[in-house]
Amino acid sequence: MVRFENVFMRYDGGPVILRDVSFELEPGSFHFLTGGSGAGKSTLLRLMYLGARPVSGRVHLFDRDISKIRRSERPAMRRRVGVVFQDFRLIPHLSALDNVALPLRIAGTREALIREHVPELLAWVGLSGHLDALPATLSGGQQQRIAIARAVIGRPSLLLADEPTGNVDDRIAIRLLYLFEELNKMGTTVLIATHNESLVRRFDHPRLHLEGARLTRATVRGATVSAPAGAAARPG
Numbered sequence: 716m717v718r719f720e721n722v723f724m725r726y727d728g729g730p731v732i733l734r735d736v737s738f739e740l741e742p743g744s745f746h747f748l749t750g751g752s753g754a755g756k757s758t759l760l761r762l763m764y765l766g767a768r769p770v771s772g773r774v775h776l777f778d779r780d781i782s783k784i785r786r787s788e789r790p791a792m793r794r795r796v797g798v799v800f801q802d803f804r805l806i807p808h809l810s811a812l813d814n815v816a817l818p819l820r821i822a823g824t825r826e827a828l829i830r831e832h833v834p835e836l837l838a839w840v841g842l843s844g845h846l847d848a849l850p851a852t853l854s855g856g857q858q859q860r861i862a863i864a865r866a867v868i869g870r871p872s873l874l875l876a877d878e879p880t881g882n883v884d885d886r887i888a889i890r891l892l893y894l895f896e897e898l899n900k901m902g903t904t905v906l907i908a909t910h911n912e913s914l915v916r917r918f919d920h921p922r923l924h925l926e927g928a929r930l931t932r933a934t935v936r937g938a939t940v941s942a943p944a945g946a947a948a949r950p951g
């Protein structure tokens with residue numbers, strides 16, 4: 716689904732953000748991505764949704780080396796990836812319903828289906844009373860839930876969520892995690908970047924952890940940190 720091989724990443728000659736990072740996300744897997752503020756979590760996600768290229772090393776998405784994907788192919792590949800951005804990136808002049816409906820409309824889904832499924836999902840995330848609201852009239856937590864609904868509505872092959880519960884209380888955070896788990900059960904590969912340790916410990920999924928520009932893979936419930944995640948994949 717996603718494979719990093721010896722990836723180095725820095726911005727414009729700045730400090731190294733990712734150093735020799737190698738790992739693989741198997742299809743259908745569910746991982747948390749943890750690390751302190753500035754550890755490079757968003758950068759790692761950016762490389763996966765074709766928002767950046769590594770300085771060296773290779774990133775494979777859906778079995779394609781991202782450096783070899785033609786510009787014309789990018790929109791189709793991006794459509795297979797649902798992204799919850801840390802800053803939401805909602806379209807300000809569209810209602811909650813229309814923001815969430817957007818990926819379906821782009822994919823040509825029938826309007827009748829959109830009118831059925833989008834309100835259902837918005838109700839699940841607790842926004843049934845806000846279908847026609849513009850993002851600016853909603854709280855940060857409500858906007859975040861629209862962003863999540865938009866990312867999952869098309870049942871993407873890969874879901875990348877950057878701090879998706881950063882603006883909601885624990886009760887809603889757990890409910891959103893259940894939503895991601897449901898999506899995962901239907902086949903979506905999920906990677907969630909988060910600072911929320913209690914959430915990581917509550918849900919039984921392995922974690923990838925960034926520290927000092929290196930990636931490690933931890934076992935269930937984040938109990939022990941083992942060898943670098945890519946160790947097995949490296950030659951020699």
Ligand SMILES: Nc1ncnc2c1ncn2[C@@H]1O[C@H](COP(=O)(O)OP(=O)(O)OP(=O)(O)O)[C@@H](O)[C@H]1O
Nearest residue numbers: 726729732750751752753754755756757758759801
């Ligand atoms: N577009 C950019 N240009 C230059 N530097 C950047 C850019 N994006 C991120 N950085 C820098 O890269 C480093 C890693 O940032 P990144 O956002 O990936 O970390 P993070 O782990 O997601 O942090 P947080 O948890 O605070 O969101 C930081 O030092 C940041 O300032």
